[in-house]
Amino acid sequence: MFRDMLSLVLIFRGVGYPSLWPSKDCQQPLDVSNDFTFKVIDGILSDFSKVFKFKFVHLGGDEVNTSCWRTTSHISKWLKQQGMNESEAYQYFVLKAQKIALSHGYELVNWEETFNNFGKKLSPKTVVHNWLGSGVAENVVKAGLRCIVSNQDKWYLDHLDTPWQQFYLNEPLTNIKESSQQKLVMGGEVCMWGETVDASDIQQTIWPRAAAAAERLWTPYGKLAKDTTLVTGRLAHFRCLLNQRGIAAAPLAAGGRGTPYEPDSCYKQ
Numbered sequence: 001m002f003r004d005m006l007s008l009v010l011i012f013r014g015v016g017y018p019s020l021w022p023s024k025d026c027q028q029p030l031d032v033s034n035d036f037t038f039k040v041i042d043g044i045l046s047d048f049s050k051v052f053k054f055k056f057v058h059l060g061g062d063e064v065n066t067s068c069w070r071t072t073s074h075i076s077k078w079l080k081q082q083g084m085n086e087s088e089a090y091q092y093f094v095l096k097a098q099k100i101a102l103s104h105g106y107e108l109v110n111w112e113e114t115f116n117n118f119g120k121k122l123s124p125k126t127v128v129h130n131w132l133g134s135g136v137a138e139n140v141v142k143a144g145l146r147c148i149v150s151n152q153d154k155w156y157l158d159h160l161d162t163p164w165q166q167f168y169l170n171e172p173l174t175n176i177k178e179s180s181q182q183k184l185v186m187g188g189e190v191c192m193w194g195e196t197v198d199a200s201d202i203q204q205t206i207w208p209r210a211a212a213a214a215e216r217l218w219t220p221y222g223k224l225a226k227d228t229t230l231v232t233g234r235l236a237h238f239r240c241l242l243n244q245r246g247i248a249a250a251p252l253a254a255g256g257r258g259t260p261y262e263p264d265s266c267y268k269q
């Protein structure tokens with residue numbers, strides 16, 4: 001959906017530059033007190049901006065656990081000197097990374113925790129990426145920011161038990177009535193994370209549930225089938241086409257990523 005977005009999931013391991021770590025025993029998040037941290041981010045985004053001519057860069061900012069900043073003495077000392085607590089330092093880090101990305105001409109995507117914690121401080125060029133649950137997009141667009149919807153209860157492919165019907169019926173514009181606000185919802189994204197997959201099962205984890213979400217995103221809500229049994233045959237047909245082309249799309253009938261019920265025609269599974 002977002003071909004003009006460079007999505008970076010950079011987990012810094014600090015192997016090349018151990019000084020990015022708070023300490024050898026407490027390795028993340030990156031050392032907020034160290035200017036070198038931001039020099040590295042600047043260098044990476046500078047290189048990226050020359051290679052990837054995309055409009056957006058995803059800067060993450062989710063699931064940040066700041067306990068290493070508290071327990072590492074040179075950082076906790078720095079926080080005191082700056083008069084910042086951990087959550088203020090988290091904000092400082094994200095906003096500083098945003099400024100760096102903006103300086104390289106990117107617009108920004110950040111996970112919703114940044115909005116939930118300090119939404120008013122985010123750059124107006126921020127797209128907030130929802131994932132924790134529903135009800136976030138309406139707050140984001142009310143605040144005048146753009147949003148990508150990926151609520152994990154419906155649109156996370158690594159939730160193996162979520163059936164295709166839930167992918168199909170998820171509505172990104174729930175409770176967003178004004179067209180000016182609806183325009184700020186850029187769309188949705190189903191997410192495939194690495195926890196539950198490897199080369200042996202990635203295709204059936206993605207398909208056909210991603211196809212159900214794709215139809216949802218290409219179809220105005222009013223034209224969507226309210227009764228998903230009207231979709232089953234068509235989606236089953238599509239899954240069989242995928243199988244015939246060598247893509248190991250999973251059966252529909254199992255609910256979630258499942259196995260066929262019994263030996264039978266592909267169209268009936």
Ligand SMILES: *[C@@H]1O[C@H](CO)[C@@H](O)[C@H](O)[C@H]1NC(C)=O
Nearest residue numbers: 025026027028065066067068
């Ligand atoms: C946060 O990180 C600390 C140190 O790495 C760890 O002991 C703690 O369990 C983490 N907390 C959560 C909620 O993950």
Ligand SMILES: *[C@@H]1O[C@H](CO)[C@@H](O)[C@H](O)[C@H]1NC(C)=O
Nearest residue numbers: 066083084085086087088089
């Ligand atoms: C950090 O400081 C801010 C501003 O004083 C305060 O609102 C917030 O509750 C503090 N957070 C924590 C975790 O202490």
